[in-house]
Every structure is written in structure tokens, then in C-alpha cells.
Amino acid sequence: MTVLDATAQTADGITVAGEPCVLIKLGEVVLKGRNRETFERRLQGNIRSAVRDIAPVEIWRRHGVMVARVGGGTADVATVDALAERIADVMGIVWVHRAWRVGKDPDSVVRAALDLMSGRTGSFAVRSRRRDKRFPLTSTEIDRLVGTKIVEAYGLPVRLKNPDHTLAVEVDRDEVFVYTDGLPGQGGLPVGMSGRALVLLSGGIDSPVAAYRMMRRGLRVDYLHFSGMPFTGPESIYKAYALVRELDKFQGGSRLFVVPFGKAQQQIKSSGADRLAVLAQRRLMLRTGELMAHRLGGAALITGDSLGQVSSQTLANMTALNDAVELPILRPLVGMDKVEIMDTARRIGTLAISELPDEDCCTLLAPRRAETRAKIEDLRQIDKRLDAEELAERLADSAQEHRPAYGEGAA
Numbered sequence: 001m002t003v004l005d006a007t008a009q010t011a012d013g014i015t016v017a018g019e020p021c022v023l024i025k026l027g028e029v030v031l032k033g034r035n036r037e038t039f040e041r042r043l044q045g046n047i048r049s050a051v052r053d054i055a056p057v058e059i060w061r062r063h064g065v066m067v068a069r070v071g072g073g074t075a076d077v078a079t080v081d082a083l084a085e086r087i088a089d090v091m092g093i094v095w096v097h098r099a100w101r102v103g104k105d106p107d108s109v110v111r112a113a114l115d116l117m118s119g120r121t122g123s124f125a126v127r128s129r130r131r132d133k134r135f136p137l138t139s140t141e142i143d144r145l146v147g148t149k150i151v152e153a154y155g156l157p158v159r160l161k162n163p164d165h166t167l168a169v170e171v172d173r174d175e176v177f178v179y180t181d182g183l184p185g186q187g188g189l190p191v192g193m194s195g196r197a198l199v200l201l202s203g204g205i206d207s208p209v210a211a212y213r214m215m216r217r218g219l220r221v222d223y224l225h226f227s228g229m230p231f232t233g234p235e236s237i238y239k240a241y242a243l244v245r246e247l248d249k250f251q252g253g254s255r256l257f258v259v260p261f262g263k264a265q266q267q268i269k270s271s272g273a274d275r276l277a278v279l280a281q282r283r284l285m286l287r288t289g290e291l292m293a294h295r296l297g298g299a300a301l302i303t304g305d306s307l308g309q310v311s312s313q314t315l316a317n318m319t320a321l322n323d324a325v326e327l328p329i330l331r332p333l334v335g336m337d338k339v340e341i342m343d344t345a346r347r348i349g350t351l352a353i354s355e356l357p358d359e360d361c362c363t364l365l366a367p368r369r370a371e372t373r374a375k376i377e378d379l380r381q382i383d384k385r386l387d388a389e390e391l392a393e394r395l396a397d398s399a400q401e402h403r404p405a406y407g408e409g410a411a
């Protein structure tokens with residue numbers, strides 16, 4: 001048993017007997033055996049790199065949870081709060097708590113609980129659990145002991161349903177964690193666990209959300225953006241850059257590849273593609289993406305297509321797009337409504353960036369009536385006339401790499 005005698009002061013000036021730390025609840029803990037080991041190791045590494053700029057941390061793996069503490073237990077509360085906020089963006093975590101680490105004995109638990117509840121008004125409930133049963137009290141006994149002490153000290157009413165404050169007590173192997181608040185995590189799987197893929201990122205609302213959803217399923221993603229350059233300004237590139245910088249909080253180390261697409265679009269137009277121009281161009285984007293994915297070690301392409309949202313996103317047209325490449329095209333938004341997509345975009349911080357004005361490269365090519373039931377044979381003919389394979393090769397070679405990092409350039 002470790003003896004802990006740390007104290008620290010909260011932002012409200014209350015001194016709490018315990019060491020401030022971050023208690024991390026893991027997602028999908030149903031995973032068993034080797035998978036679970038991989039999950040936890042990957043998550044541990046991802047957390048460590050996410051908080052590298054804030055403080056050097058130690059991350060302990062416990063049963064179903066992890067603990068992040070500032071090296072040597074020297075943290076102040078503000079640093080721990082900053083850690084918790086960053087960790088809440090790391091994929092594979094369902095809940096993040098700013099917790100206090102105290103000695104594994106009832107007295108230490110009561111002392112910290114009283115400190116944490118001091119100055120509060122309203123009703124409360126204590127919820128205890130034991131991950132390690134070697135503790136003199138059962139969970140029910142802890143609830144009762146701590147609850148009674150809080151009533152005696154502050155006269156607050158106990159309310160088990162919808163209390164104003166919930167005080168959690170979690171008994172662990174070497175210590176007890178006590179906390180009152182937390183941040184919801186993103187859920188899902190640690191980035192990197194499912195491999196790597198390439199996102200086709202426009203400046204729009206949908207593709208950043210698609211990227212988010214696939215990162216959440218454990219994919220590490222690279223980004224590919226086609227600009228209308230040299231026939232448009234660089235605005236769409238700035239937007240793509242800003243979007244990747246925001247999305248980088250979910251994985252770190254993001255790479256954005258930008259391909260000037262204006263001249264290729266001109267070629268498509270003069271190839272007589274006519275009503276098929278939009279699809280021909282999307283096939284060319286996918287072909288280019290496939291070449292780049294191979295170079296980057298990506299095993300799939302990701303797009304923001306949502307069934308029926310725009311005329312190029314009919315089932316027939318999606319089939320015609322799939323025909324252009326061999327890699328699977330992941331479309332995580334295929335069954336989502338625009339409202340749901342926008343809600344997610346708002347929550348993950350990309351909506352405002354996507355709504356900035358720009359000159360979408362696609363508008364250069366908008367035919368009067370777009371084809372909704374493209375014939376694959378016709379598209380293959382256009383590809384032949386364009387020498388799409390060769391063209392895609394040249395486009396991939398022309399890609400410029402950027403490394404937008406979360407937090408960089410922030411005011």
C-alpha cells in the first residue's frame with residue numbers, strides 16, 4: 001500500500017488532500033485477449049503523444065482504466081485540467097475524469113471527499129466501486145460512510161436519482177480515486193489499430209466528418225485535397241489546411257497532400273465528357289487517390305458521400321465511381337442525414353471552417369444537367385480518351401505535402 005500525502009489547490013482555492021490526476025475510461029472494453037493488449041498499448045502511445053506539449057506524463061494501465069499523472073506526481077490542477085481536455089479528444093476513450101488519487105484507506109477517502117464537496121450547495125450522491133476488492137469496506141459501505149460524513153459536515157441532502165453532485169469513489173490496486181466531474185470522450189478505437197487510409201478532403205462539410213468517423217474506428221488517415229489551381233485562388237487550400245489542423249487533435253502527425261487540379265479539369269471538359277464531366281472528374285480524383293494511397297501505405301479511400309444528397313451521389317453513380325479503382329471506398333456518411341452530419345461537424349469543430357467561402361474546384365465543371373444514372377461503359381471511354389491512368393500518375397507526382405498540426409498557429 002502506498003502512502004499518499006499530496007495536496008493541491010483547485011481553481012476555487014480549495015485545498016484537496018490528494019494528488020490531481022486524469023482517470024481514463026476505455027471504450028469497447030469487450031475486446032478480449034491479444035486485441036485488448038493491442039488496444040491498450042496503442043492507446044497509451046496515442047495519449048502520450050497527444051499531451052507531449054503540455055507536460056511529461058506517466059500513464060499507468062489498470063483494469064479497464066488508465067491513469068495519466070504528471071511525472072513524479074507534481075501536478076498542479078490547471079495542468080491536469082489541460083491534460084484531461086486534450087485526452088478527451090484521443091480516440092478509444094469513453095470518459096475522462098479529473099480525479100484525485102488518495103491513499104487506500106477509508107480515512108483518506110473521507111478527507112478528500114469532504115475537501116471536494118466543500119463550498120457546494122444542492123443534493124448529492126456517492127457512487128463507489130472496487131476494481132480491487134482488498135479494501136476493508138464494500139462499495140455500499142463506502143457509499144454510506146462517505147455520504148454520512150458529508151451530511152454531518154455540510155448538511156447537504158442525499159438524492160440518489162438526479163443529484164446535483166455525484167461523488168465517485170473508485171478503489172484500485174494501489175490507491176483510491178475520488179472525483180466529481182468528467183468530460184465525455186470520443187469512444188471508438190485507438191487511431192492506428194485498424195490500419196491507414198486516405199481521405200479525399202474537399203473544403204465542404206461532409207468529408208471532414210467522414211475523416212473523423214473513420215479515425216474513430218481506428219484508422220490513421222492522410223488527407224488529399226484537389227484545388228482548382230491555377231484557375232482558382234488558393235482559398236480552398238487554406239480551408240483544407242485549417243480543417244486538417246483541427247482534425248489533427250484526434251490523431252496527431254497529420255499529412256495533407258494538395259494537388260492542383262485545374263488543368264486536368266480543363267482536359268476533362270475538352271474531352272467531350274459533357275453531362276458525365278462531374279463523374280469523370282471524381283473518377284480521376286479517386287484514381288489519383290489510389291496511387292497516392294499505395295505510396296503512403298493506405299488500404300482504403302474515404303469520401304464524404306451521403307446517399308442521395310447531391311445528384312452525383314445516387315447508387316448508380318457510386319457504383320460508377322467504385323469502378324474506377326480497386327481499393328475499397330469507405331463512405332461512413334452514406335446513411336446519415338445532412339442535419340446529423342452538421343451536428344457532428346459542429347461538435348468536432350470543423351463546421352465553421354467548412355462554411356467559410358471558397359471557390360470549390362468542382363464548380364468549374366458544373367454542367368447544366370448532371371447525369372444521375374451514369375453508364376460505366378461511357379465513363380470508361382472518357383477515361384481512355386483522357387489517358388486517365390497516365391494523368392493520375394502525373395497528378396499524384398505533383399502533390400505538395402503539408403503538415404498541419406493541432407494547436408500550431410493558435411492565437
Ligand code: ATP
Binds near residue numbers: 202224227303313
Ligand atoms: P463535401 O461536403 O465533403 O464537399 P459534397 O456533399 O459537396 O461533399 P461532392 O462535391 O459530390 O459532395 O463530393 C463528394 C466527395 O468527393 C467529398 O465528400 C470528398 O470526399 C470528395 N471530393 C469532392 N471534391 C473534392 C476535392 N476538391 N478534393 C478532394 N476531395 C473531394
Ligand code: MG
Binds near residue numbers: 202203205360
Ligand atoms: Mg463539396
